[in-house]
Amino acid sequence: MGIVTPEFGLIFWQLVIFGIVLLLLRTFAWKPILSSLKERESSIEGALRMADQAKLEMQQLKAGNEKLLAEARMERDRILKEASDVSNQLIEQAKNKAIEEGNRLTLQAREAIQNEKNAALAEVKNTAAKLSIDIAERILRRQLTDEPAQQQLVDSYLKEVKLN
Template identity: 45%
Template sequence: MELLIPNPGLVFWTSIAFLLLVFLLSKFAWKPILQTLKIREESIDEALKAAESAREEMGELKADNEKLLVKAREEREQLLRDASKAASMIKEGAKADAEVITKRMMEDAKAGIEAEKQSALAEVRSQVANLSVEIAEKIIRKNLENDKAQKALVDEFLNDKSFN
């Protein structure tokens, strides 16, 4: 039973110590601690929100970048297509040109050959004529070395040329 009866002295000291502690801590401990905690919590909240919005912005930026990238890729492909088209066009043109030039050159060469041939033939012909004249002259000279022969020839001519 002794244990269950509060001793007035201890009640007195406990009241004083506890109430003084409540006063002291409220003023010098809990006030700054709770205030700082509140401020910190708010700043953490704000920081989290800022991080969230930054993340959203990053996401938007990333999406923009992706769009840009897609566009760039398309442009590159377009450029490549154009370039290859242009290249093939140039190639085609060059081929056609080369063909034309070749043809012309061939034609020129043919014409040259023909001309050379004609001139060569003409020369041959004139040389053959000269040679035949020379041969004929030599043969005639040989045949008409004697008078008898000359006379026979004249006769022949004369026979041929009937004076009628």
């Protein structure tokens, strides 16, 4: 059983060696390991803070982009409404101008028709007067071929004319 139960000297030297190794490790290994772990922990914390900050900035940028998109949509809608209003005004102005032009042309046509009608009536009157004069002249020539008939006609006209 000598293999399973260690002797006192072996345990003593193992404890001394373990203490020396522990002292050496504490002096030379634990401080650099702990400082590197602390450094790593602080760098991870910093990275997490930066990630949170980047996430916050991304949310702010996203909100800003959504606001810009909303403003752009509102501006687009306003411009489209203005364009629609302007086109409706232009169409209305064109309609009004066409109606006014049609009324003006109708009035001019009526005036021209009236002028032509008056001119035609005047010409008919002139023609009728010329015909009446020609007919009267022919009748008078026929009736006044002899001297006593002429004298009788002059006398009858003189009677009809009232002297002032």
